Amino acid sequence: MKDVSFGQYYNTTSFVHKMDARVKILLSIAYIVAVFLVKEFHFYGFLAAFLFIVLTTIFSKVPFFSVLRSVKGILFFVIFSAVLQIFFNTAGEVVFSWKFITITDKGLLKAGFIVCRIMMIVMGTALLTLTTTPVELADGIESLLSPLKLIKFPVHEFALIMSIALRFIPTLMEETDRIIKAQKARGADFESGNLIKRAKAMIPILIPLLVSSFRRADELADAMDARCYSGSKGRTKYKKQRITYRDIIGFLVLAGLIVGIVFLNGV
Amino acid sequence: MQIVCKNLTFAYGKRGVTAVKNLSLTIDEGEFFGIIGETGSGKSTFIQHLNGLVKPTTCDELTVGEFNLLDKKCDYKKLRSKIGMVFQYPEYQLFAETVFEDVAFGLKNFASLTKEETEKMVKEAIEVVGLDYEKIKNKSPFDLSGGQKRRVAIAGVLVTKPEVLILDEPASGLDPEGKEQLLSLLHSLHKSFVKTIIMVSHDMNTVVEHCTKVALFNKGEIYCSGRPSEVFFKLEGLEEIGLEQPLTGYLKKELELKGVNIESDLTVDDFVYNLVKKLKQGS
Structure with missing residues (x-):
């Protein structure tokens, strides 16, 4: 249970780490769009998008392994979509056929491209969370969503809820671990029995967890009150977000990538 | 039940922090054993090994009475009914609708008893911790005061009549009076069915007053162990490992x-x- 870490921030200082969180969020979205823009079977377009992610990884000083590891979580999804393409795409020339299974060259190629596409998208977003602390991320989202204030959407509160939730995930994990151990010491058994029995066995964990979450929420509210928290009005930031030359370079490179991809699509 | 532990090492994950290093310790039956050390010295991790909640990374021998914890076929359920474990802030593990049900939880897990037997044992456990059974049995555990909650939680551990009782900072967060009451409860337990008590504590005064033996943990190793008076007499530089005389x-x-x-x-x-x-x- 201890190994579960949410928010996989990799702590170092680098070009990418120092970029503005808002810009990074926007660029990540733009990168996803760019990856989707690449027409199918355009090898050079994919190469360009791939090179971009490799170069960004190098500039971020995050080990390539950590970025790749992020794919692990959706490995099943990747394999599933690849298999779907391989077995059910009937276009193109048949390269293998056995009873009702036919595999075509187009199907294989398409599976390859889909795998690449998903992997690049996941790696791109992983790079965002690897180089941006959860707090920066929440601040960035708050700032990006601020136009919604016009329609009375509580942007600040939304961002606050998000950062509190992120902050308390490790705490609750620890708490869960402790309660599980305490109930196990009293002979609780979570591993045997049918589904209903196992679901029932969760009650002695969930109730104390729920109770302590309310207690923590209450205490946190009191602590915030004691420090005169009064919402977003007149609130200043400890860390001002500022656009620097790094963000402009990042923006230009990604714009170049998109132009390049569109150009290659036309060829 | 004698507890023997030889060269126990525990590390989090494959390359993680080593919480306990090459620890060897024997705790004889009848002991009131104190374990002290600063936060993060491996005390809590060590005691969780004793009823199989945590498995050692490497270990030469780990036995509790007739149970060999390194044996894959070890009957943990039976072991846990013999070794009661009271965690830090045990009141946070209360969950049932009534005090009775919460105390009976462990009993129902370990053995199938008749209704009368269950009632008898729950009543005993609640009375042992100094609460009024008739008054409290149908109350919600969440309506009790802090001190009462802790007593109920301890009763939930004592209900199976464990021979060994392990407590992790049992007095933390209690006022001086509550602390005194708790310790005298431990002493009276020590004279009845609980044969061995192992208590993790920060408080040197408590340990000196109550423990027959004590082990000082420092960075996952035993810095020193023996009778309290010996340990504290001889020791210079206790402050350096985050402790006091x-x-x-x-x-x-x-x-x-x-x-x-x-x-x-x-x-x-x-x-x-x-x-x-x-x-x-x-x-």
């Missing part, structure tokens, strides 16, 4: 500097007795 230890040292040497096992009663004796001799 008991108050009587400091007093003894101060008096020694003034040329008064007092032989004592550092419990308050004994210290005062010997001090008075010395004073009478002097005058």
Whole structure:
């Protein structure tokens, strides 16, 4: 249970780490769009998008392994979509056929491209969370969503809820671990029995967890009150977000990538 | 039940922090064993090994009575009914609708008893921790005061009549009176069905007053162990490993500097007795 870490921030200082969180969020979205823009079977377009992610990884000083590891979580999804393409795409020339299974060259190629596409998208977003602390991320989202204030959407509160939730995930994990151990010491058994029995066995964990979450929420509210928290009005930031030359370079490179991809699509 | 542990090492994950390093310790039956050390010295991790909640990374021998915890076929359920474990802030593990059900939880897990037997044992457990069974049995555990909650939680562990009782900082967060009551409860338990008590504590005064033996943990290793008076007497530089002498230890040292040497096992009663004796001799 201890190994579960949410928010996989990799702590170092680098070009990418120092970029503005808002810009990074926007660029990540733009990168996803760019990856989707690449027409199918355009090898050079994919190469360009791939090179971009490799170069960004190098500039971020995050080990390539950590970025790749992020794919692990959706490995099943990747394999599933690849298999779907391989077995059910009937276009193109048949390269293998056995009873009702036919595999075509187009199907294989398409599976390859889909795998690449998903992997690049996941790696791109992983790079965002690897180089941006959860707090920066929440601040960035708050700032990006601020136009919604016009329609009375509580942007600040939304961002606050998000950062509190992120902050308390490790705490609750620890708490869960402790309660599980305490109930196990009293002979609780979570591993045997049918589904209903196992679901029932969760009650002695969930109730104390729920109770302590309310207690923590209450205490946190009191602590915030004691420090005169009064919402977003007149609130200043400890860390001002500022656009620097790094963000402009990042923006230009990604714009170049998109132009390049569109150009290659036309060829 | 004698507890024997030889060369136990525990690390989080494959390359993680080593919480316990090459630890060897024997705890005899009948002991009131104190484990002290600063936060993060591996005390809590160590005690969780004793009922199989945590499995050692490497270990040469780990036995509790007839149970061999390194054996894959070890019957953990039976072991856990013999070894009661009270975690830090045990009141946070309460969950049932009534005090009765919460206390009976462990009993129902370990053995299938008749309704009457269950009732009898729950009643005993609640009375042992000094609460009024009839008054409290149908209350919600969340409606009780902090001290009562802790007692109920401890009753939930005692209900199976464990031979060994392990407590992790049982007195933390209690006022001085609650602390005294808790410790006298432990003593009376020690005289009845609980044969061995292992208590993790920060408080040197408590340990000196109550424990028959003590082990000092430092960075996952045993820094020193033995009878409390021996451990504290001899030890210089306790502060360096984040601990303090008991108050009587400091007093003894101060008096020694003034040329008064007092032989004592550092419990308050004994210290005062010997001090008075010395004073009478002097005058």
